[in-house]
Amino acid sequence: MTPEPTFPPLLSGEPVANHIDPFDKAISMATLGCDAGTIVYNISTEYLRAAFIFAPEVTLEHAVAMQIACGIGYSNALGALAPPEVAVHLDWQGQIMVNGATCGQLQIAADCTDPAQHADWLVVGLTIPLVPADDHGGGDTPDQTTLLQEGCIEVDPTRLLESWSRHSLVWINRWSEEGTAPLHAEWRSMAQGMGEDITIKHKGADLSGTFLGIDEAFGMLVRTDDTTTLVPLTSLLKNETAS
Numbered sequence: 001m002t003p004e005p006t007f008p009p010l011l012s013g014e015p016v017a018n019h020i021d022p023f024d025k026a027i028s029m030a031t032l033g034c035d036a037g038t039i040v041y042n043i044s045t046e047y048l049r050a051a052f053i054f055a056p057e058v059t060l061e062h063a064v065a066m067q068i069a070c071g072i073g074y075s076n077a078l079g080a081l082a083p084p085e086v087a088v089h090l091d092w093q094g095q096i097m098v099n100g101a102t103c104g105q106l107q108i109a110a111d112c113t114d115p116a117q118h119a120d121w122l123v124v125g126l127t128i129p130l131v132p133a134d135d136h137g138g139g140d141t142p143d144q145t146t147l148l149q150e151g152c153i154e155v156d157p158t159r160l161l162e163s164w165s166r167h168s169l170v171w172i173n174r175w176s177e178e179g180t181a182p183l184h185a186e187w188r189s190m191a192q193g194m195g196e197d198i199t200i201k202h203k204g205a206d207l208s209g210t211f212l213g214i215d216e217a218f219g220m221l222v223r224t225d226d227t228t229t230l231v232p233l234t235s236l237l238k239n240e241t242a243s
Contacts, residue, residue, distance in 0.1 A: 005162045007039060008169055014040045023125030023238075026051035027109055030121035039165055048128040048157040052168065056122050061115035061217050063122050064233045065183060067094065067108045068218050069175055070124045072186050073168030074104070080163055082152045089192040092211070092220050093200065094236060096128070097192050101145035104128040109238040126164065130157055180216060188213070198222070202231050 007013050012035065016025050022040040029038065036055035041048075052070060056063035074096060075088040082088075089097040096104035105127045110119040129146040147155055174182045188194070191214075199208040200220070209224035220231040 003158055005041070005158050005165075007162065007165050011037045011039060011165055011169065014038055016040060016042050018042065018044050022049045022051040023107060023109070023123065023127075026053050026123045026125070029053065030123055031111065036121075039161075041161055043157045043161065046129065046131055046133055048130060048161060049126065050161055050164070051123050051125040052165075054122040054124070056110075056119050058118070059115065060110055060112060060117055060119045060122075060234055061232070063110070063119055064108060064237070065175055065180060065218055066122060066172065067106055067124050067233065067236070068183050068187050069171040070126065070164075070168045071096070071106050072171050072183065072190070073166075074106075074126060074128075074164050075190055076167040076170075077160060077163035078147075078152070078155070080167075081155045081160060082147075082150075086150055086152060089190050090187065091192040092214070095192070098145060098147070098150045101143050101150075103145045103147065103150065107238050108236055111239075113234065113237055113239055115232060115234045128157075128160070180218070183218075184214070187218075200231065202229065202235065207231065 005013055016022055020042060022042045026040040030053050034053060036053055038053045039050055041050040054066055071090045075090060078088055087099050091097060094106040095102050096106065107125040110122040112119050131146050131148040171183060193211050194213060196211055198211045199206050207222055207229060209222040212221040212223050212228065215221060215230060218233045222229045222231060
């Protein structure tokens with residue numbers, strides 16, 4: 001039987017059954033009203049899935065930095081538990097890269113989409129594939145991987161969840177006390193694709209150009225010919241009304 005995870009003070013865990021998506025469950029709980037600091041989680045044979053519920057005290061434009069903090073927190077958590085040769089990078093759109101291949105995803109939702117509004121709640125979701133979904137080892141999808149395939153066989157998902165909560169809380173506290181500068185510096189050190197050509201969806205269309213970096217609110221700066229386009233981090237919100 002998998003041991004129950006232990007979370008830091010001020011955080012609490014809410015386990016859900018295998019068929020329930022913690023991200024969707026966390027959104028439902030936040031909508032109905034629940035304590036900030038609740039982490040809804042689901043640990044199965046194939047996946048670690050979790051969602052962190054926040055009650056932001058700043059506008060949505062700044063509150064979405066929680067995705068950045070949780071991404072850095074996960075990178076630090078896996079770095080502490082995985083073999084030293086395992087390299088972790090973060091894609092601006094929420095993908096988690098391990099040794100150059102996608103090995104997880106962050107997503108974010110809130111009860112509003114206007115960057116100038118104060119959200120009543122915000123949820124950051126985390127999905128990590130632990131082992132291949134079949135017996136073929138993932139050979140047909142070389143750009144997708146799992147922790148097992150990257151040599152993390154001894155990384156216990158319960159300990160990884162605990163470590164993610166602790167490291168994320170550290171970065172959330174630093175953001176609260178020191179502002180965005182520490183998150184900027186740490187995220188840039190592990191950013192995937194900065195300085196490279198990319199294509200992303202922006203306002204319903206493809207936007208192609210060079211990923212120059214991020215602005216103060218972690219928006220993506222994309223250079224196309226003589227034009228630089230800012231893609232705000234709030235554009236990643238999964239709300240149904242955000243499309």
